[in-house]
Amino acid sequence: MTTPTPQGPVPNSAALGLDLGGRTALVTGAASGIGRACALRLAAAGAKVRAVDRDADGLDGLADHARGLDLSGTVEPHVLDLTDLDAAEQAAAGTDVLVNNAGIQLVRPIEEFPPEVFSTVLKVMLEAPFRLVRGALPHMYGQGWGRIVNVSSVHGLRASAFKSAYVAAKHGLEGFSKVAALEGARHGVTSNCVNPGYVRTPLVERQIADQAAAHGIPAERVVTEIMLGDSALKRLIEPEEVAEAVAYLCTPQASFVTGVSLPMDGGWTAH
The missing domain is CATH 1.10.1220 (Arc Repressor Mutant)
Known part of the structure; x- marks a missing residue:
């Protein structure tokens, strides 16, 4: 007997019902991969999406693709380097949904890891999410509703050798997300992490x-x-699968889901 090959998501399957009409969402790292999929998914739900990335060409391609689709929302490109922390905080003002997705990676043994790269990784993947949340919360608190979704990683729950900066940043993001959940609860703001393994x-x-x-x-x-x-x-994992999990965490039905980390790791953390 042959073992069936595990299958991915069925193409063109019915997407999770989600209405974000009238909402503004900001997605970082939106020019490709998970961020691109999240931007398109939230726009399909009716949101006005601020697509943030330092890759101007990638953002233009995303915006062109979005205009060619039958989306009820819009995708607006915003070129931004997240190492400019003040600009990051300002960009998040007035957002209802914040998806912290941008990330960078360098694989090196600790003794060979460039200190300046370690600092940059933490700035982009931990300090910038803090500043973005800080910029978004006044509006979210003012209206009594908000959704923060942090795209973490299985490496936010487990460590791997030679990824000291990435693992440190993701573990820090996990803790920060929980603090945001505790502080935001009485204001109708949820904060959660999704934790994918290797994504295509x-x-x-x-x-x-x-x-x-x-x-x-x-x-x-x-x-x-x-x-x-x-x-x-x-x-x-396909980027669209991660985007669907992000979308779920933005639904009214997920209002009681906060402070959690949602593994999408194919059973990695089951060991």
Whole structure:
């Protein structure tokens, strides 16, 4: 008997019902990958989406794609380098939904990790989310409603060697998200993390090709044996799957879900 191959999401399946008409959402790292999928999903739900990234060309491509779709909301590109913390805080003013997604990665042993890169990773992935939340909360508190979704990682729950800055930033984001949940509860503001494993993004695709060349094995074996060695499900997550989880956390039905971390790791943390 052959074992069936695990399947991903069914194409064109019915999406989770979500109405964000009249709401403004800000998504960081929106030019590609998870951020792009989140921007499109929230716009499909009727939100006016501020798509933030430092990649101007990627944002233009996203905006063009969004205009070609039958979306009830809009996607507006905002070029911004999140290391400019004051500008990040200002960009978040007036938002109803905030998705902190932007991230960077460098894989090195601790003794070889450049201190300036470690600092930059924490600035983009921990300090910037703090400043963005700080900028968004006055409006959210004023209206008694808000949604903060932090795209964390399985590395916010588990550590891997050679990823000191990324793991430190994600663990910090987990704690910060819980503090925001506690403070925001009486104001109708929720704060949660989603924790995907390896997602099918351009960055991961490049890693697969590099690993295949380095090890002299097919790309499929890189995914199942190296990247997904600790995962029960031997496939990459699609960005749209993560975006759907983000969307759920923005629904009225999720109003009692706050301060949690939602693993989307194919069983990685079940070990």
